[in-house]
Structure formats: structure tokens, C-alpha cells
Amino acid sequence: MTGPARPAVLDEFRAVLRDPAAVPRAWKAAGGKVAGVRCLFAPEEILWAAGMLPYPLPGTPEPVRLADAWLQPCTCEFVRNLLDHALDGRLAFLDLLALSNTCDVTRRLLDVWPQCMPNTPVHLVNNPQKLLEDGNREYFLEELRRFRNRVEAVSGKPVAADGLREAIKLYDETRALMTEVYGMRREDPPRLSGVEAFVTAFATSILPKDRANHLLRRLLDELRAAEPPEGFGPRILVTGSALDDPALLEMIEEVGGVVVADDLCTTSRWFAHRAGTDGDPLDALWRMLNRRTLCASTFPTQARFDRILAMVDEFHADAVIQFNLKYCHPFLYESQPLRKRLEARNIPLTILEVGHDRSGFGQLRTRLQAFVEMVEPS
Amino acid sequence: MEEQLEEADHPPLPLPDLKVVEEMQLGIVDGFAEVQLAKAQGKPVVFSSVLLPKEIFQAMDVPVVYGNVLGAYASIFGLSGKYCGIAEDLGTPRDVCAVHRCTIGVACADERDDFFNMAFAVPDLALANNFPCASEAKSFLAVVDKYGIPHHVVDTPIRSWDGELPDHAVRYLAGQYRGMVAFLERHGYRMDLERLREEIAFTKALNTLMAEIEICKQAVPAPMSAYDSVIAATAPLVLGKEKRTLAIFERLRDELRDRVRRGKGVVENERLRLLWIGVPPLCDFKLVNYSEHRGAVVAKNLVELLAGFMLDPALIDPQYPFESLARAQLENPLNPPGRGLIDYFVRATREYRIDGVLGAVKRTCAMLPSVQRLTKDAIQRATGVPTIIFDLDGVDAREYDAASTHATIDAFLDVLLARKEKAS
Numbered sequence: 001m002t003g004p005a006r007p008a009v010l011d012e013f014r015a016v017l018r019d020p021a022a023v024p025r026a027w028k029a030a031g032g033k034v035a036g037v038r039c040l041f042a043p044e045e046i047l048w049a050a051g052m053l054p055y056p057l058p059g060t061p062e063p064v065r066l067a068d069a070w071l072q073p074c075t076c077e078f079v080r081n082l083l084d085h086a087l088d089g090r091l092a093f094l095d096l097l098a099l100s101n102t103c104d105v106t107r108r109l110l111d112v113w114p115q116c117m118p119n120t121p122v123h124l125v126n127n128p129q130k131l132l133e134d135g136n137r138e139y140f141l142e143e144l145r146r147f148r149n150r151v152e153a154v155s156g157k158p159v160a161a162d163g164l165r166e167a168i169k170l171y172d173e174t175r176a177l178m179t180e181v182y183g184m185r186r187e188d189p190p191r192l193s194g195v196e197a198f199v200t201a202f203a204t205s206i207l208p209k210d211r212a213n214h215l216l217r218r219l220l221d222e223l224r225a226a227e228p229p230e231g232f233g234p235r236i237l238v239t240g241s242a243l244d245d246p247a248l249l250e251m252i253e254e255v256g257g258v259v260v261a262d263d264l265c266t267t268s269r270w271f272a273h274r275a276g277t278d279g280d281p282l283d284a285l286w287r288m289l290n291r292r293t294l295c296a297s298t299f300p301t302q303a304r305f306d307r308i309l310a311m312v313d314e315f316h317a318d319a320v321i322q323f324n325l326k327y328c329h330p331f332l333y334e335s336q337p338l339r340k341r342l343e344a345r346n347i348p349l350t351i352l353e354v355g356h357d358r359s360g361f362g363q364l365r366t367r368l369q370a371f372v373e374m375v376e377p378s
Numbered sequence: 379m380e381e382q383l384e385e386a387d388h389p390p391l392p393l394p395d396l397k398v399v400e401e402m403q404l405g406i407v408d409g410f411a412e413v414q415l416a417k418a419q420g421k422p423v424v425f426s427s428v429l430l431p432k433e434i435f436q437a438m439d440v441p442v443v444y445g446n447v448l449g450a451y452a453s454i455f456g457l458s459g460k461y462c463g464i465a466e467d468l469g470t471p472r473d474v475c476a477v478h479r480c481t482i483g484v485a486c487a488d489e490r491d492d493f494f495n496m497a498f499a500v501p502d503l504a505l506a507n508n509f510p511c512a513s514e515a516k517s518f519l520a521v522v523d524k525y526g527i528p529h530h531v532v533d534t535p536i537r538s539w540d541g542e543l544p545d546h547a548v549r550y551l552a553g554q555y556r557g558m559v560a561f562l563e564r565h566g567y568r569m570d571l572e573r574l575r576e577e578i579a580f581t582k583a584l585n586t587l588m589a590e591i592e593i594c595k596q597a598v599p600a601p602m603s604a605y606d607s608v609i610a611a612t613a614p615l616v617l618g619k620e621k622r623t624l625a626i627f628e629r630l631r632d633e634l635r636d637r638v639r640r641g642k643g644v645v646e647n648e649r650l651r652l653l654w655i656g657v658p659p660l661c662d663f664k665l666v667n668y669s670e671h672r673g674a675v676v677a678k679n680l681v682e683l684l685a686g687f688m689l690d691p692a693l694i695d696p697q698y699p700f701e702s703l704a705r706a707q708l709e710n711p712l713n714p715p716g717r718g719l720i721d722y723f724v725r726a727t728r729e730y731r732i733d734g735v736l737g738a739v740k741r742t743c744a745m746l747p748s749v750q751r752l753t754k755d756a757i758q759r760a761t762g763v764p765t766i767i768f769d770l771d772g773v774d775a776r777e778y779d780a781a782s783t784h785a786t787i788d789a790f791l792d793v794l795l796a797r798k799e800k801a802s
């Protein structure tokens with residue numbers, strides 16, 4: 001993005017992503033406990049209420065070295081990369097791994113993880129995959145209670161209703177602030193670039209939320225005061241598999257696209273809904289999670305497509321880029337139906353299959369350039 | 379079937395070894411034709427996963443096209459390249475499950491080969507199920523879009539809990555099955571609960587027979603060829619739930635018992651017994667019998683689980699039909715995570731007196747490749763039996779290489795034979 005100076009606070013978010021694990025390591029050094037989280041259905045609020053730092057495990061763009069001994073190379077490279085981190089000791093600070101019932105490989109970590117990190121307990125929140133249904137309430141609430149019990153056992157701290165309500169309040173504030181930051185991308189030109197938005201959302205997901213909220217408030221103030229940047233190309237929405245590396249967004253923006261919206265696990269999916277503090281806090285979490293039809297492992301799939309189309313409208317996107325990590329089956333299956341729905345609205349789509357270790361990135365630039373040049377800005 | 383194979387320029391299917399299995403094979407072909415009849419009578423046809431409770435369809439007289447079974451047959455008939463290609467041309471990525479690419483290709487093709495003209499009918503409704511993998515619930519989107527039909531997803535929780543199955547999970551899945559019934563009722567079908575109880579009682583009787591057949595198969599020498607086992611395991615899908623079907627399986631059990639009594643095995647001089655723990659080689663079914671030329675029999679195969687007829691009869695109580703189906707499905711060894719499957723294979727290694735395990739890795743399977751190393755270790759720890767893990771896409775013929783697969787199996791057999799010789 002060219003133009004006036006960018007908000008200084010963005011450097012603090014960038015610093016987090018240079019070494020995300022420094023955040024949990026510091027927490028640990030201060031005597032706290034840390035839970036690795038993967039993915040969206042193990043509510044972080046419960047961990048926070050128990051005094052634990054939830055750490056949504058990020059990967060690193062490097063070739064898989066050790067995990068292939070446990071998971072065949074034809075399984076998701078992101079998960080194999082995380083397993084590498086477990087195997088080479090980079091996650092030794094974890095006191096718990098909190099999983100959810102999402103894709104095939106994530107579920108398999110319930111088997112594989114104990115072999116790789118036998119001293120770190122694993123708990124899987126067996127969330128229903130079929131959401132937007134009142135009928136799953138009894139089942140899902142019981143799963144949330146079981147998760148709470150496990151967290152209490154690991155943390156050694158009871159999770160009382162008031163404490164959980166406080167945690168929800170804190171997280172809701174983060175989600176509201178993030179929504180406000182993202183709202184600034186509706187503007188034309190947007191007040192922050194796609195890469196800046198990604199860095200902010202991803203770093204916020206990793207930081208303790210009280211600290212993140214403070215930084216987000218500063219960011220909002222700085223953005224409001226800043227001159228809008230200049231010089232824009234077509235407005236792009238990015239969707240797809242787990243993206244924990246800004247390189248792809250950087251490339252899109254380098255070839256002239258402006259990423260104005262993203263539908264990703266590391267960004268808008270985690271802050272899309274708020275729980276509220278009315279009534280029983282577990283019930284509030286259920287109500288929120290039951291609306292998270294944002295992951296390709298949840299149903300009804302049409303709700304995901306509706307959200308993408310709504311985001312296209314809300315952020316005035318001219319085109320969509322879907323990127324799929326190799327062997328990410330849930331998202332791969334959505335390529336064809338998503339194309340059909342976007343074509344019906346004359347919204348151009350390109351689908352990229354990429355390696356988590358950035359393999360194949362070289363050829364992407366030319367493809368992205370051709371795509372961006374082809375899209376007519378509205 | 380044979381004509382289809384000639385057209386497809388495909389290695390011929392093996393011939394069944396047992397007479398009764400040959401009869402089943404013919405019955406399967408007839409069974410497929412019934413869906414066309416129902417369509418002609420104006421009944422709404424349902425496109426479904428084979429891993430949803432067939433008892434519900436039977437009790438409601440619903441004609442079903444089992445998409446994934448037709449996908450498997452496309453591969454068996456040597457047509458996987460063609461139908462995967464159709465799916466890929468429609469935008470299905472080549473890295474997703476080859477069985478499901480075949481399924482999408484068959485379901486969405488503008489023109490189909492003869493067998494599919496008979497076995498496939500344009501669906502009016504679709505039902506999907508996320509058991510045991512994402513492909514089961516995602517591939518049907520292409521079919522729903524193609525025909526613009528109402529659809530419904532059944533959500534099966536994985537078996538993540540230690541110890542006893544918790545009640546909330548059984549209640550939830552039973553509720554999901556009731557939801558499936560409600561969906562079918564909204565589209566003109568009626569559930570007769572008495573009939574459902576009968577169907578479930580039938581499953582219990584059939585599965586009890588299946589369990590007896592499995593006990594025969596544990597005998598040394600192995601009385602049943604790998605190919606015959608595959609046919610027998612999949613036959614109940616299309617053979618009606620009738621007394622006649624039970625009678626066929628009783629005959630199979632009796633023939634096997636007789637063979638066991640006479641000490642007759644499928645090979646003259648049985649030297650090794652193998653367990654197959656990957657997706658079976660559909661595009662070259664002869665491969666499951668391949669090792670027999672060296673006196674090695676595949677005594678047990680994963681496909682018997684995939685077909686879904688191994689639900690534990692002890693968990694089925696016809697008085698509580700939905701809860702029974704839910705309990706049996708949740709406890710199905712295929713239900714992730716892998717420990718159910720691993721325990722099942724460790725038990726099978728012992729019970730079938732296995733000498734070596736063939737762990738075929740299908741590149742495009744999202745589920746099994748992530749459990750094979752753990753299975754190998756568990757079998758080794760518990761029994762000392764070695765496993766070979768090797769790449770084999772036996773579904774998409776374009777990715778299948780018979781010569782290198784034979785070489786891999788032969789090399790493993792050499793190791794096993796040397797091992798056996800040393801031990802004796």
C-alpha cells in the first residue's frame with residue numbers, strides 16, 4: 001500500500017508474528033499455564049477463565065521434517081507442520097492441547113499427539129458439525145461441560161460462572177474491536193491493507209486479549225486520524241484453508257489487488273460472532289458456537305457460501321481468491337460449488353492449491369497477476 | 379458385468395471361488411436394477427451414502443442410489459479414469475478421494491455406461507453423512523447442485539470419549555436419525571416403526587450370521603478367498619432384506635464350516651496369512667488374490683468394515699431402534715479417532731493368525747493414511763507381526779501401477795517367508 005505513514009501500532013502486531021511462541025513462553029515464565037488450541041470450537045473463554053493462556057497454534061512456512069513418520073505425506077501439511085513443532089520441542093511449554101471436531105486430520109491428532117507429546121494431555125471438544133440447530137443444544141452443552149471439567153483439572157482452578165462471564169465479556173470486546181477494524185476496509189479506499197488487517201487479526205488471536213484490546217483501541221484511534229492511503233486496484237476477498245502466513249496476501253497486493261476482506265480461521269472466522277453475557281455463560285457460548293458455520297467442516301455448507309456472498313457485498317469485493325492447502329479436503333470439495341455460486345453473480349474466482357511451506361509460490365505470482373489484471377475494479 | 383469389463387479394456391475380475399458367492403454376485407446385479415423400477419413408479423429416489431442406516435430406508439420403502447457404491451463400481455469396472463475425469467472437468471480437484479470423484483463423475487455425467495444406466499437413477503433427494511470422513515459429507519454437494527434437489531446431512535459424532543459410550547452422544551445421534559426420517563417424511567415417505575423394528579431384527583440376525591462366518595474365516599487354512607469375502611461383505615447392500623438373503627448367508631456359513639471340517643483351504647499349501655488394512659484395490663480386484671500364487675492368503679480385509687455390515691449385533695436391540703442404530707454406529711471401529719480401528723486390527727491379527735499386514739496408502743484418502751503408522755506400531759507391539767506401508771491408489775486407475783505393486787508385495791512376502799522359515 002502506498003501513501004501516507006501507516007499507524008505505528010501495527011509494528012507491535014508485526015512483532016508478535018515474528019515469534020508468536022514468545023507470547024506463550026512469556027506467559028509461562030510468569031507462572032501461567034498454556035493451552036494449544038485447534039480449532040474454532042474449543043472455546044478459549046473457558047481456558048481464560050481458568051487462568052490459562054489459549055494459544056491458537058500457528059505453523060511456520062518450512063518443509064515438514066519429522067511428522068511424516070506419523071502422518072503420511074498425503075495429509076494436510078499445516079497439521080504435519082504443527083506436529084513437527086511438537087516433535088522438535090518447540091511446543092514443550094504446552095500444558096494442554098484443546099482440539100475440536102473439525103477435519104479428518106485434526107481429529108486424528110487425538111491419536112497421534114499422545115505418541116508425539118505423551119506428557120501433554122489432549123482434549124477434543126466433540127462439537128456437532130451440524131450447526132444452526134436448537135436440537136444440538138443438549139449434546140453440545142454436555143461437551144462444553146466436559147471441556148470445562150478437563151480444563152479445571154489441568155489448570156487446578158475452578159471455572160465459576162462469574163469468571164466465565166468475565167472472560168466472555170473480554171473476548172466479546174476483542175471481537176467487537178476487530179469487527180470495527182475490519183469495518184474500515186469497507187471504505188474506498190480501505191483504511192488498512194489486506195496484509196495489515198491479516199497481521200492485526202492473527203496477532204490479536206495469539207495475544208492475551210486484555211493486551212490485544214488495548215492495542216486494538218490504539219489502532220482504531222490511529223486509523224481514524226490517519227490519511228487514507230492511495231492508489232488501488234480491484235478489491236479482493238480471500239477465502240480458504242488455514243492461512244498462517246501473510247506471504248500470499250502480500251503477493252496479491254504486490255501484483256495490484258487490494259485484499260478488502262478475508263474469510264479465514266486465523267482472521268474473521270474467530271471474531272465473527274459474539275456470545276453476550278446474558279443468562280448461563282455456557283449457554284451463551286453454545287449460542288455463539290452454534291452460529292459458527294464458518295468452517296468447511298460444518299454444515300449447512302450453504303451458510304458458508306451465504307456468508308462469503310454477504311461479505312462480497314459488504315466489502316464491495318470485485319473478485320474472490322480461494323486458496324486451498326494441498327490435501328485440505330473440506331475446502332477442496334467446496335471449490336466447485338463456490339465457483340457456481342459466484343459465477344451466478346458474475347464474480348470472478350480463482351482457485352489456488354498451495355503448499356504450506358510456500359512450495360509452488362514461484363508460479364503463483366504470474367497467475368495472480370493475470371487474474372488481478374483481468375478483474376475490473378468497480 | 380463381463381460385457382462392461384470388455385468395454386472398459388480392464389483386467390478381468392476374479393471368479394468367485396464358492397458357488398454361493400457366485401449366486402450373490404448375480405443377485406447384486408439384479409438388486410441394482412430395482413432403483414429404476416421404483417423411479418418408473420414415481421417414487422422419489424434418494425442419493426445417499428452407504429454408511430447411513432439402511433434399515434431406515436428399508437422400513438420406509440425408499441429407493442436408494444448409494445453414490446459411493448457406484449463410485450466403487452466405476453473403479454471395479456475399469457472406468458475410474460473416465461468418471462474421475464468427468465468430475466475433474468466439472469471442477470472437483472484431483473486431490474480429493476478417488477472413490478468420491480468416481481461418484482461425482484457417475485452421478486453428474488451426461489451419458490453413462492450400461493451398468494450405470496441400470497444402477498443409477500436421477501435422484502430427487504439427497505442424504506449425506508459425515509461418517510467416517512469429510513468426503514462422505516462434502517462430495518454430495520456437486521450432486522445436489524447438478525439436480526437442484528432437497529438435501530439433508532446426518533451428523534455423527536466421533537468416538538472421542540474414553541470408556542463407556544456417554545448417553546448424550548447416543549441421544550444426539552438417535553435424534554439425527556429421527557431427523558433423517560423427518561426429512562424423508564417431508565418428501566412423501568412414511569415411517570412404520572414396527573417395520574423398522576423388524577428391519578433391525580433382520581440386521582441383528584444377519585450380523586450374527588456374519589460373525590459366525592468370520593469365525594470360520596479364522597480357520598487355518600483359510601477357507602474363503604479374499605475376493606469372495608469382499609463380495610459377501612458388500613452383498614447385503616443390494617440383496618433385499620428378506621429370508622432369502624438370510625438363507626444365502628446360512629449356506630455360506632455352512633459351506634465354510636464344511637470346508638473348515640475338511641481342512642480345505644483356498645490355496646493348496648497355505649504358507650502365509652495376510653491382513654489388508656488400506657483401501658482395497660478396486661481397479662484391479664485380482665490384486666487381493668495376487669499373493670495366493672505364493673501360498674499367501676489375504677485372510678482379512680478392511681473392506682468388510684467399509685461395507686458397514688459389521689455393526690456389533692450385541693449392541694442392537696430392536697425395541698429401541700434409533701438408539702440401537704446410534705450405539706452400533708458410534709461403536710463402529712471405523713468411527714474416528716483411530717483407536718477403534720487400531721484395536722480392531724490388532725484383534726484381527728491375533729484371531730486370524732496373521733503373518734504380515736499390507737498397509738496400502740491411498741493418496742487421496744483423508745482418513746486412513748493418518749492412522750496406518752499407529753496401526754503398524756500397535757500390531758507390532760501386541761503381536762510382533764510386521765506391516766508394510768506402501769503407496770497404492772487402487773481406485774483411480776490412472777494412478778495405479780500393477781507392476782510396482784506386485785513387486786512390493788512380492789518383496790514383502792519374501793521377507794515374511796524367510797522370517798517364518800527362521801522361526802520354524
Ligand code: SF4
Nearest residue numbers: 076078103241242328
Ligand atoms: S487446512 Fe484443511 S485439512 Fe488442514 S487443518 Fe485446516 S481444515 Fe484441516
Ligand code: SF4
Nearest residue numbers: 475511513743744745
Ligand atoms: S475413508 Fe478415505 S477412501 Fe474412504 S471415502 Fe473417506 S476419504 Fe475416501
